[in-house]
Amino acid sequence: MAYISAASTISHQPTFKNAGFSALLEVLGESSALINPEYKEYIDAGLLRRMSKILRMSVACAKECIQQAEIEQPGAIIVGTGLGCLLDTEKFLNNSITIEGLLPPTSFIQSTHNTMGGQISLSIGNHGYNMTHTQNTLSFEHALQDAMLLLAEGEENILVGAADEHIEFLSEVAHRLHVYQEKQLTSGASFFVVSNEKTSGSLAKISDAQSWGLVSNVEDATAKFLKDNNVDLKALDLILYAGNLSEFAEIDTEKCIDYTDFSGIYPTASSFALHYAVDSIAQNKPIRNVLIYNALIKNNLGLMLVQSLEA
Amino acid sequence: MGVRITGLGIVSAIGLSVAENLASLREGKSGIGGITLLDAGRELLVGEVKISSNDLKEQLGTGAGNVSRTSLLGLKAAREAWGENEHSEQLRTGIISATSVGGMDRTEHFYKDYLAQSDPDFTLLKTHDSGNTTERIARHLGISGYIDTLSTACSSGANAIMLGARMLLAGKLDRVLVGGSDALTKFTIDGFRSLMIYDDQWCRPFDESRSGLNLGEGAAFLLLENEKSIAFSGNKTIAYVSGWANAADAYHQTASSPEGTGATLAIDHAIKKSGIKKDQITYVNAHGTGTKNNDLSESVALKNIFGEQIPAFSSTKSFTGHTLAAAGAIEAVFSVLAIQNQMIYPNLNYQEPIAETGLVPIISLQTDRPVTAVLSNSFGFGGNNSSLVFTGHI
Amino acid sequence: MDNLKEDLKKQIIEQLNLEDITPADIADDALLFNDSGLGLDSIDALELIVLLEKYHGIQVTNPDEGKDAFKTINTMAAYVQKRKG
Numbered sequence: 001m002a003y004i005s006a007a008s009t010i011s012h013q014p015t016f017k018n019a020g021f022s023a024l025l026e027v028l029g030e031s032s033a034l035i036n037p038e039y040k041e042y043i044d045a046g047l048l049r050r051m052s053k054i055l056r057m058s059v060a061c062a063k064e065c066i067q068q069a070e071i072e073q074p075g076a077i078i079v080g081t082g083l084g085c086l087l088d089t090e091k092f093l094n095n096s097i098t099i100e101g102l103l104p105p106t107s108f109i110q111s112t113h114n115t116m117g118g119q120i121s122l123s124i125g126n127h128g129y130n131m132t133h134t135q136n137t138l139s140f141e142h143a144l145q146d147a148m149l150l151l152a153e154g155e156e157n158i159l160v161g162a163a164d165e166h167i168e169f170l171s172e173v174a175h176r177l178h179v180y181q182e183k184q185l186t187s188g189a190s191f192f193v194v195s196n197e198k199t200s201g202s203l204a205k206i207s208d209a210q211s212w213g214l215v216s217n218v219e220d221a222t223a224k225f226l227k228d229n230n231v232d233l234k235a236l237d238l239i240l241y242a243g244n245l246s247e248f249a250e251i252d253t254e255k256c257i258d259y260t261d262f263s264g265i266y267p268t269a270s271s272f273a274l275h276y277a278v279d280s281i282a283q284n285k286p287i288r289n290v291l292i293y294n295a296l297i298k299n300n301l302g303l304m305l306v307q308s309l310e311a
Numbered sequence: 312m313g314v315r316i317t318g319l320g321i322v323s324a325i326g327l328s329v330a331e332n333l334a335s336l337r338e339g340k341s342g343i344g345g346i347t348l349l350d351a352g353r354e355l356l357v358g359e360v361k362i363s364s365n366d367l368k369e370q371l372g373t374g375a376g377n378v379s380r381t382s383l384l385g386l387k388a389a390r391e392a393w394g395e396n397e398h399s400e401q402l403r404t405g406i407i408s409a410t411s412v413g414g415m416d417r418t419e420h421f422y423k424d425y426l427a428q429s430d431p432d433f434t435l436l437k438t439h440d441s442g443n444t445t446e447r448i449a450r451h452l453g454i455s456g457y458i459d460t461l462s463t464a465c466s467s468g469a470n471a472i473m474l475g476a477r478m479l480l481a482g483k484l485d486r487v488l489v490g491g492s493d494a495l496t497k498f499t500i501d502g503f504r505s506l507m508i509y510d511d512q513w514c515r516p517f518d519e520s521r522s523g524l525n526l527g528e529g530a531a532f533l534l535l536e537n538e539k540s541i542a543f544s545g546n547k548t549i550a551y552v553s554g555w556a557n558a559a560d561a562y563h564q565t566a567s568s569p570e571g572t573g574a575t576l577a578i579d580h581a582i583k584k585s586g587i588k589k590d591q592i593t594y595v596n597a598h599g600t601g602t603k604n605n606d607l608s609e610s611v612a613l614k615n616i617f618g619e620q621i622p623a624f625s626s627t628k629s630f631t632g633h634t635l636a637a638a639g640a641i642e643a644v645f646s647v648l649a650i651q652n653q654m655i656y657p658n659l660n661y662q663e664p665i666a667e668t669g670l671v672p673i674i675s676l677q678t679d680r681p682v683t684a685v686l687s688n689s690f691g692f693g694g695n696n697s698s699l700v701f702t703g704h705i
Numbered sequence: 706m707d708n709l710k711e712d713l714k715k716q717i718i719e720q721l722n723l724e725d726i727t728p729a730d731i732a733d734d735a736l737l738f739n740d741s742g743l744g745l746d747s748i749d750a751l752e753l754i755v756l757l758e759k760y761h762g763i764q765v766t767n768p769d770e771g772k773d774a775f776k777t778i779n780t781m782a783a784y785v786q787k788r789k790g
Contacts, residue, residue, distance in 0.1 A: 008340040046744050049722045077559070083440055084462070093422055104720070104755045106748055108502035109565050112411060113441065113462035118693020120394065121559035126675055127576055130559040130695055131470060134462045136442035141785075142459045146474065178435040213446060213458030267440075299446075507751060507768050566747060 002148050002194035003309075005157075006041070006068035008061040009275045010037065011188040012264055017064065022279040027261045034187050045271055050106055052087040056167035057189035058116040059123050062159055066124065069193035069201065074159035076150055077120050080143035081269020082136050086167045091124035112126035115164055121245065129155070134172075137242075137294060140190075140271040141211040141302035151196050160193030162268035165237040186264025190271035198309060204281040205233075206274075207305040215301040219247045225303045237287045238280060243295030259262060260262040260296070270294040275305040312586075313551035313705035314476040315541065318534030320385050320391030320490075322643045323631045324358030324527050328391060330634075336656050339676060341630050343513060343525050347460035349416075351500050357631025359495060360525025367544030373451065379414030383446040385492030389448050390441040391552055392488060392532035398453055399595040405457030405619050407475050408445040408532075411489030411636040414438035416494045430675040433455055444492065457484055464601075465598075466557070467491050468639030469699050471557035475535050479536060490532030499635065500516070500526055506565065514601030516626035516635075517610070517672045519663040524600045527632020528577040531640035533647070550647045551608030553684075553702045554585025560694030566604050571612030573696035574598075578616050578686065581698035592700070593621045594655045596642045597672075598688040599626020600633050609688065610668040622686070625673045629659035639689035639697065646685040646701045654678050695696060709782045712760070720756045721749055740745075748773060758781045763788045 009015035012032045013025055036056075039048055042060040051059070058079070066074065092107040109115075114132040121130050129150065131277035133142035137197055140162035147160035166187045174180045194206065208229050212221050226233060234251055240259045245251060277290040288311040294302035321328070324342025325335035337340065342360045349359075366372075367383040385408060398404065401691070417435045424431035437443065445460040457478070461470045468491030475489035493499075501527060503509040510523035536546060558580065560573025565575065582589050591594055598609055606626075612620050613654045627645050649655060658672035691697075714728035723743070732752065735742035738750070745753075753775050757776040763785065765771050774784035 045725070049724055050748075064494065082442070090500065092421070093498060094426070097419070097423055098499055102755050103501055103505040103759045104500070105505035105751045108498075108505055109748065111498075111502070112464045112692050114464055114691070114693045114695055117463070118559070118564065118581075121561045121694060125561050127559050127573060129557045129562055130463070130693070131474075131557065132461065132463050134441045134460050135445070135458065136440055138459075139442070149483070150475055152481060153477070173433060173436055192405065211459075212456050214449060214455035216455065244474060253360070505751070505755075507754070563746070564748060 001165045002206045002250065003196055003198050004192050004204050004206065004260065005199060005201045006193040006280050007063040007275045008064040008068065009188065009190040009272055010057040010061055011035065011273055013262055013271055015275065017275055018210050022276050022283060025262045028184055028264050030184060032184060041160060043123065045051065050110065052085060053187055054163050054196055055110065055119050056086055058161065058163045059119055061189045061191040062120045063123065065159060065191045065193050069157065071157045071193065073124065073126050074157050074193060075155040077117050078131045078143045078147050078158060078159045078160045079117045080133045080139035080162035080268050081116065081174060082139045082164050083136065084134060085111050085115050087164050092168060092270055105283065115251050123270060135213065137267050137296040137300050138211040138213065138302050140268040141209055141294065141304065143208045145211065147194055151194065157195050158191055159191060160192055161189065162271035163189035164266040164268050166266065180265050184264045186266055188263055188266055188272050190275045193272065200262065202309055203305050204278045205309060207307050209304045212301045218240060218295060218301050221301055222303060225226060229305050231305065232288055233248060236289050236291050238290045239293055240277055240290065241293040241300065244292065269296065270292055274304060274306065281306065281308045312533050313553040313608040313702065314479050315548045316533050316550050316552060316647055317536050317546035317548055318392040318394050319644050319647060320388040321531040321641060322360055322387045323527050323529035323634065323641055325630050327362060329644065333652065334628065335630065336645065337658065337676060339657055341659055343632050349495050349497065350676045351497050354501065355511065356525045357495055358525060358634065360486045360528050366694055375557055376434055376445045376571060377438050378447060379444060380494035381410055381413060381492050382414045382438065382444045384494060384528065385444060385448045386451050388490060388492065388530040389452060389532040393452055396544055397607040399543055402543060403456065404454055405478065405484045405487040406445060406449045406454050407459045407461065407487060407489045408448060409461045409471040409539050409636040409640065410441045410444050410469060410493055411462055411464055411669060412493050412496050412499055415440035415496045415498050419462045419497055422632060427552050443555065449487060462636065463695040464693060465635050465638055466691035466695045466697040467691040468641065469637035469643065469689035469697040470557060470689065471640065472533060472552060472643055473557065473697065476497065476552045477660045478556060479535055479537050486534065486536040487684060488532050488534055490530065491637040492530035493528060493637045495526060508602045510601060513660050514600035515660040516629055516658055517606050517665060517670065518661045519665050521601045521603060521606060523602055523704045525632040527634040529634045529637045529641055531637060533643060537628045550650045551702050551705050552699060554581040554703060555701030556580030556584060556695045560696055562694055563616040565692050567608035567690060569611065571608045572614060573694050574612035574688065574690055576610055576694040577614040578612060582686065585702065586699035587684055589617060590620060592686050593680065593682045594649055595622050595624035596646050596685060596687040597624050597626045599628055601628065605690065607665060607667060609690065610665055610670045613670065614668060621670060623655050623673045623677065625656055625658035627656055642687050643699060643701065646687045649682050649685050650701060655682060709785060710778050713778055713781055716756050716760050720752050731778060736777060737775055749773060761785050
């Protein structure tokens, strides 16, 4: 169980500093663009000049979350990323293969997956637990499980989030490998503050989060997950899903929304779905139980049960 | 508090198994030498694993498809750690691996062809992402469910062990393979060269004349089990993971703070977690990369914690090279072997203490004292600092 | 010499991605690694070594050597001239 006391997302939708955005979402057009905030309001110019898209998004969301939660320092910083810092990785790889002489080191330094976590800790002077999970489409679910484990161990106010950035090269790869043709590949970052305590600032609660790699039967796994949490499939007010839901005969399709219609496709888009769920619950009282069903990749299943504070 | 370690597996520049690694450590035989398998475009000293990817594929029976070298090395070590264990419906088995380069060795191959526009094979990229590296290992071992990858640069392997121990204690898993794997790549070699911390001579951890690291490659895994799992497997406990901690230095993107802030926090918290007193630590397997900055900062942190009573310490990176995300796991296996075999390994290539701190590492094999508790340090880019404590008993 | 200084300023801005800064903002004697000047750090120092190789064909093998050379635009220009002989 984790209470969410802050949530912040930068995406192709008007999500940033915009409570109630869940009611305003429109299905992404073919050439939608990332909606960037004024990063200078969040990040020191000296740091900003080196930061790629994924770093800017992550640090801005993290700082916005800390302000929202009204905490001085989070107890830990946990990040999920499916593909990491692609811009810097591509840049250094290119240099490494094409330049004979000395190579500029900045893109190498910033190519490691934990650059987001490191830059957040550096930006706010945080000395706590700092972790980065990278398990393709389940990276965010793993980060969240780590955060919930830390809460159970007694830690408080954990900053947990996820980010992935799109580069043009990815679209070329998708085209050549014939995957994800039907939707736009996008960038996005979502961060949250989670805690053990319900406070006046709490927005919603995450009752459970789990993930299965190389999953054999998604229907069984989902049924067990709901049963363990004493929630009936029929009691769900909203199912935010990615991938295929066809295995579930009993589901009322009117309650189901493919969140990738709004987020676009990136490995950690389920973190967008979590913010979407939290915003829906906080703004729309009849919604009490939301299941986030992440089967963006067939072999991987991520489930999150998000509930209103009263549920 | 502690979690049982019941299986070990390792592949590094000094051997393709636990037994081979132990023998090299005993003989003081470094695995660092000229580069032979990877085309890095230049001569340099590396800790290569002395077997080609094709031979590994054949040996491991992975079939003809694309498998990254990081997966192959990882699978080789994970298989040894897993041993003859059997699967059971009653046991929740997971795997947590660590990698920093993932399938970069295959991606480099692709990218050269891509830039040259000479019919690049896009399917090679399917092995690029770090999560895929772990999934490949899991698939071959028949593990499904909790499959996770950590990537926090050079502390990743230690973090995988820490997370596994926490998952077991929280009752989320019954047994878990934890470790890390990284293959040598041109990307990382060029990267450390661009930082001007790649030594063209043998790396000299904790020596006044040190001037950088030699990269290495390898993988190591440990099998952790709870009581329920032991009741099923009947495995003997080799040692325990007793303490762990991770802390952020929050000082600089790559450099460690001169005060050793993050390192001191990690060491202090890990020892406290283990429940033993700091004077009970018999040996410190240091991060000791051989760079000016790391070794000084780590020495300061050791002094912060232990004062004048610094335990015997050495860096085994003088044997293996710096294996990045695998380093924490490889050195965890070395730490457990130190307890199991009552030995402390020498820090090779050392001559003179660092002027600022004056610390002297162990420089010849020690077998004359009981080794009961070992502290293993792993520090990474982004100020990511982790420490683990291993003990023979709890 | 003045041309060299102007070139160095442009190259620094480009190499270090100093958005919002123009050559006119960098005084010849401003301390590059001090917050009163450009506030550069050790990563920038490495980038400046790359810059010297890329634009001026000068190789710096010991990063410590760069420390004195990179104090100000004046010292950098003097270093470049000396190395080019």
